[in-house]
Amino acid sequence: MELEDLYKNSIKMIKDKFNINEYSKKDFLNIYKSYYKENQPPTNELNKEILKKITQIFIQEKTTEDNIETRVKELENLRNNIDKLSNIHIPITSNNNNQNSKDDIIIPQIQIKNENKNINFKTFIINTNKNNFKITPTIDIKLHMIYPCCLCLPSIIKNQTPYIILSINDGIKNNNYTYIPIINNKWDIWKPITDNYNEINLNNNKWNINIYDFLNNLINFDDFYSTIYNVIYDKNNDNYSLKIDKIYLYNKFDKIKIICNNGSIYDNNIIDIKNENIIISTNNLKYDDFIDAKIYNYNNQFSLLFKYIIK
Numbered sequence: 001m002e003l004e005d006l007y008k009n010s011i012k013m014i015k016d017k018f019n020i021n022e023y024s025k026k027d028f029l030n031i032y033k034s035y036y037k038e039n040q041p042p043t044n045e046l047n048k049e050i051l052k053k054i055t056q057i058f059i060q061e062k063t064t065e066d067n068i069e070t071r072v073k074e075l076e077n078l079r080n081n082i083d084k085l086s087n088i089h090i091p092i093t094s095n096n097n098n099q100n101s102k103d104d105i106i107i108p109q110i111q112i113k114n115e116n117k118n119i120n121f122k123t124f125i126i127n128t129n130k131n132n133f134k135i136t137p138t139i140d141i142k143l144h145m146i147y148p149c150c151l152c153l154p155s156i157i158k159n160q161t162p163y164i165i166l167s168i169n170d171g172i173k174n175n176n177y178t179y180i181p182i183i184n185n186k187w188d189i190w191k192p193i194t195d196n197y198n199e200i201n202l203n204n205n206k207w208n209i210n211i212y213d214f215l216n217n218l219i220n221f222d223d224f225y226s227t228i229y230n231v232i233y234d235k236n237n238d239n240y241s242l243k244i245d246k247i248y249l250y251n252k253f254d255k256i257k258i259i260c261n262n263g264s265i266y267d268n269n270i271i272d273i274k275n276e277n278i279i280i281s282t283n284n285l286k287y288d289d290f291i292d293a294k295i296y297n298y299n300n301q302f303s304l305l306f307k308y309i310i311k
Contacts (some may be wrong), residue, residue, distance in 0.1 A: 025259075071166065087219045121307045123149070126209075129223045129301040136203050137306075144308045148177055151190040152303040157181075158188055161213035167303075168209050170202040184301060200306075209304070224249060224300040225259075231290045233282075240285065241277045244295055250278055254297050258285070261292040 128134060147203040148166060156166070158181045166177040177198070179190035191299070211219050236252065252273055258266045266289070272279040278295075 008091070017292050025270070059142060062238070074139070080179045104265055121309050123305055123307045124299060125306075126304045128304075129221060129224065129296055129298075131219055132208070132256040133204070133212050137207070137310055139205065141200070141202060143203050143311060146306055146308040146309050147198070148192070148200065149307050150192075152187040153181075153190055154302065155183075155186060155188050157219065158183065160219070161215075163193065163214055164190060164219065165212040165214075166209070167212065168200060168202070168207050169205045170206055172203045173201065175200050175202065187303075211302075214309045221300075224296060226250075226295045228290050228293050228295060232277075233287070234279075239271060239279055239281050240290075241274070241279050242290070242295070243277050247273070247276050247278070249297050249300060251299075254299055256280070256298065257296050258289070259296065260289050264289070 091220070124137065124139070137146075151164070151166065153164075163178055163180045166179060168175045168177075175198070178193045180193050181188045181190050213219055224245040224246075226246045226249065228242055228244050232240075232241040234241060244250075250270060250273065252270055254270045256268050256270060256278075258268060260266070265286060266283060268280045268283050268285075270278050270280060
């Protein structure tokens, strides 16, 4: 079989198997030269080896292209689902317990369907207003692959740092993830700086989570708490007018929590804002409850989203 005939046969085989009309003659000759010595006549056995080699190379290239295309589609699908999740309203349950309780960490579960591979991912979401906090996911980390998807942070955070570092450790091992912001409105969505979502690789599910700025300093979410300077009770309307600092953090109808000096917590809503004071309903609150109390706007909490799937 002559060289030109061998090349034509290779093209025909590739076309029949893979529905491809062309295969580079240069690539073919490179393979040919790796098998044939100079002036060596081709034999049927060597011809078969060349055809086999071309098939292996083509399959590998085709698989790589398919994997890249599938990965791109998966990431696009994940981004679309994250955008949907960012618009979901997560209810905050009212609690009157100690401020350090875990009641302010809500972990609902939502299903994300990968439309391209028909694979169902599940997610859990952590809502909190504290940095350096502990959680214990109920997911078996030995049976599941878990990935941190994104964070939703108050928009003011991006003015403090160009990127953030999410640190998750179990007391033995530590995983770090770097995020950059995608500017939104009230909250910014922060996504991993790389699209290669690394699986959380820890020994147990007793996690301590911290968020650091670009200088490796722990971001201080205490800046979102306000101090109460003065309280006026309006008997006619049965409400309180509160003079606080950081009034710019609040808007009419925002949901707030009042943290009393004895650790009790009360949920409330801002009825109005007048003369740099916020107006709230009494809601069984007494004057003494405001002594050395703090106020927090639920809009300034942050959310951390994870996805997971069975290994």
